Amino acid sequence: MRAQSTVVFADLTGSTRVFEAMGNARATETVTRLIQWIGGVCEAHSGRVVKSLGDGVFAIFPDGPTATGAVLEMQRNHQKRLQVWPAPLRMALQIGVASGEVVEVDGDCYGDAVNLASRLSDLAGPGQIWATDSVVEQFREGTVRHRNLGPINIRGRNEVAVVHRIDWQEEITEFLTMPAQLAPTKAQDSSFGQIELAWLDVRSMFRATELPIHLGRVDDAQFVVNDPRVSRLHARIEVRQGSCVLVDVSTYGTWVRFHGSAGASGEIALRREECVLHGSGEIGLGAPLSDFSAPTIAFNTTGGNVLLSRRDAR
Secondary structure, eight states: OEEEEEEEEEEESOHHHHHHHHOHHHHHHHHHHHHHHHHHHHHHTTOEEEEEOSSEEEEEESSHHHHHHHHHHHHHHHHHHHTTSOGGGOOOEEEEEEEEEEEEETTEEESHHHHHHHHHHHHSOTTOEEEEHHHHTTSOTTSSOEEEEEEEOOTTOSSOEEEEEEOOOSSOOTTOBOGGGOOTTSOEEOSOOEEEEEETTEEEEEEGGGOOEEEESSTTSSEEOOOTTSOTTOEEEEEETTEEEEEEOOSSOEEEEEOOTTSOOOEEEESSOEEEEOSEEEEEESSOTTSTTSOEEEEEEEOOOOEEOTTTTO
C-alpha cells in the first residue's frame, strides 16, 4: 500500500553511558520506559509506531503538522525530565522528520522519506529536531518556528535535501527565522559569524568571510593536524545559506559531537557526508571520539551579521 505520510525517527543519545552508570538491568528498564513514552506521544498525535529500534522509535503520521506537534511535545516534556536527572543518566532526544510517499509491506514501511528521516535523526545534534522542506512547507505561517540549514548531502541520495531545524524551546530567540524571511533569491542575515578551532596548543579563529577552509595533515590546509590518521586534506568547513557546514572528504571519516544543552552527547559519523556545525563541540579526524587517542578539534561557533546570497553560500 502506498500513501503520502510523514515519517519520524526519534532516538535517545548517550544510552551507552547510562548502561555503564546504571548497569544493564536498570538501564534497560529506563530506556524501555522512555521508548514506551515516546510511542505514546506519537499515538496521542494520530501517529502509528512502526517499530522500536533499540533506543529509538520509528513512527508514521498522516501529515507534517501532526508529526511536528508530536516531536515538539517530546522535546519539551523530555527536557523538563532531564533537568531533574543526574548528569550521567541524561539521554537527550535527536529527531528526524520527512514527508513523502511511504510503501507499507507486511506492517513495515519503506521509501525515501523513511531513509531520509532516519538519516536526519543521526545527523541532528542532541536536543535537535531536523525536518525536510516537504515537512516545513505544510506549516501554516507563524505556527512553527524553524531555521533553514540549507541543502545537505545525505548518504545514499543523489539529490541534496533542504533541511530545517525546528525550534522547540518556549523562548523566542533572535537567531530563528520564519519562512517568509527565507526568500530563495534574496540575501539573508546569517546567524553564523565565526568559528574557533583548537587542537592541543593550536588555536585559530575564522570569520565567515574567510571560509571555506580545510582541516588536514599538510601545510595546504588552513588548520593543520599532524596525525597519521588525518588525511592530507581531511575535511572542509564552509558557509552555506548562513550556516557553518562541515564536509568530510577524507579516507577514514570524521566524527562530530555537540555539547547539548542537557549535557548529553552523541557522535555523528560522517563518511563523504556533511553536517551543520552549531554551538560548540568536538570534531574527531580519522577515528571516533570515543577513542581517547583520536585527534580531536574543539570548535565553537558564534553569531554575526554576515550577508550571504545563495550563490555566495555555495
